[in-house]
Amino acid sequence: MDSLSKKIQNLGIHDIRNAARFAQNMIVQYEPYQIDIRRATNTDSWGPTPKHLAKVLRNRYQVPLYLMTEYTLKRLVDHVATRPKNLYEKARKDYVNYGSEWRVVLKCLVVLEFLLLNVADGDELNQVRSCLVTHKHLLSREVMGYRVGMSNDGKMEVHERGIRKKCEQVLQLIEDSQYLKRERQRNARNNLKMRQQGESSLYNANALDSSESSATDTFDDDEGDEELPEGVPQQQQQRRRSHIEEQRRQRREILRERIKNTELERKKQQERSKEQEEQEPDLLDMIDFNAGNNDSGDDDFGDFQGGDPTGAGLSLGDTIDLIDWITAPSDPSTPKSSTDGPADKKESSKKDKDAFADLFSFSKSLI
Structure with missing residues (x-):
C-alpha cells in the first residue's frame, strides 16, 4: 500500500493523459x-x-x-x-x-x-x-x-x-x-x-565493447524499437540493423578464434621446449670420472710384462741381456790364473756345459 500510495503521489498530468488516451483507444477500438x-x-x-x-x-x-x-x-x-x-x-x-x-x-x-x-x-x-x-x-x-x-x-x-x-x-x-x-x-x-553518423558511432562503441570482451547493445524504446532517424524507412532500418548485428557476430567469432589459436600455439611451444630439454644429453653425464682410476693397477702391457710361468722371474729384456752376456767372446786381455790346473779346466768346462744346457732349456721353455 505504501508503494502504491507513493506511485499515486508521483503521478503527473502527463501520466494521467496517457492513461486517458489508453482507455480511449481501448474503448473506441482504433x-x-x-x-x-x-x-x-x-x-x-x-x-x-x-x-x-x-x-x-x-x-x-x-x-x-x-x-x-x-x-x-x-x-x-x-x-x-x-x-x-x-x-x-x-x-x-x-x-x-x-x-x-x-x-x-x-x-x-x-x-x-x-x-x-x-x-x-x-x-x-x-x-x-x-x-x-x-x-x-x-x-x-x-x-x-x-x-x-x-x-x-x-x-x-x-x-x-x-x-x-x-x-x-x-x-x-x-x-x-x-x-x-x-x-x-x-x-x-x-x-x-x-545514418552514416549513427553507424560510425555504433561501430566505435562496438569496437570498445569488443576490446573489453563485451558486445551488448540496448535500444531505449518503450516498445522495444530503436529510435530511428527521421525519414528512414522501417524496412531499410531493419535490414541495416541485421547487417550490423551480423558484422558484430563475425568480429566476435574472429576474436574468439584468434585467442584460441594463440593459446594453442603457446601450449604447443611449451610442449616442444619441454621435449627438447628432455632429449638434449648432459655433457657432464658423458664424462667417466673413474676411467683414470684402475683399482687393479694393470695397464695394457701388464700381461705381457708379467713374470714367466716357470717361476724364473725374468723379463724378456733380462733374458736377451743374459744371452748376449753368455755368448759374448772372452776378452784375451783378461789374464788367466796360473794356478788353474787340469782338474780346474775340467771343472770349468763342465760348468760351461751345464750353463749352456740350462740356457737351452730356459729358452725352450720360453718358446
Whole structure:
C-alpha cells in the first residue's frame, strides 16, 4: 500500500493523459495505424519525435497510404473546427485540450510533410499526393485561416504564424513537382548522413565493447524499437540493423578464434621446449670420472710384462741381456790364473756345459 500510495503521489498530468488516451483507444477500438497517428499528433509539448514518425510510416505495409493520409487530415479538421459536432467534441475542446488545440494542428501538418518526403517513389508518393490534392481546399481555406483562440503560454500569434508557414510548405510540395523532387533529394541526403553518423558511432562503441570482451547493445524504446532517424524507412532500418548485428557476430567469432589459436600455439611451444630439454644429453653425464682410476693397477702391457710361468722371474729384456752376456767372446786381455790346473779346466768346462744346457732349456721353455 505504501508503494502504491507513493506511485499515486508521483503521478503527473502527463501520466494521467496517457492513461486517458489508453482507455480511449481501448474503448473506441482504433486501428493500429490510427493509434500511431494519434500518438504522433497528441497535445504534448514535444514531438512528433523521429520514433513516432517512423512508427507511423511502418504501417504502410498493412494499410494503404491514402487511408493514413485521410485519417491525418480528418484529425486536422476536427481540431481546426471552431464549432464542435457533438457534446464529446465540445468537452474535449473546452476542457481536455483547452489551450493545446494548436499543437494537434501543427503536428498533423508535420506528419503530412513527413509522408510527402519519405514515402517511396511511384505508387506510394502518388497515393499521398493525390489524397492531399483532393482535399487541398481544407489546407488552403481552413488551416490558412486558423486562429489560435487560447494558448497556455499566451503566444497565440507566434503559433498562428508557425502553422501558416508549415501549411504553405505542404501546399508548395503538392503543387510544385520540381520543388517536391528537390526537397525529397535533400531529405534523402540528410537521412543518409544521419545514418552514416549513427553507424560510425555504433561501430566505435562496438569496437570498445569488443576490446573489453563485451558486445551488448540496448535500444531505449518503450516498445522495444530503436529510435530511428527521421525519414528512414522501417524496412531499410531493419535490414541495416541485421547487417550490423551480423558484422558484430563475425568480429566476435574472429576474436574468439584468434585467442584460441594463440593459446594453442603457446601450449604447443611449451610442449616442444619441454621435449627438447628432455632429449638434449648432459655433457657432464658423458664424462667417466673413474676411467683414470684402475683399482687393479694393470695397464695394457701388464700381461705381457708379467713374470714367466716357470717361476724364473725374468723379463724378456733380462733374458736377451743374459744371452748376449753368455755368448759374448772372452776378452784375451783378461789374464788367466796360473794356478788353474787340469782338474780346474775340467771343472770349468763342465760348468760351461751345464750353463749352456740350462740356457737351452730356459729358452725352450720360453718358446
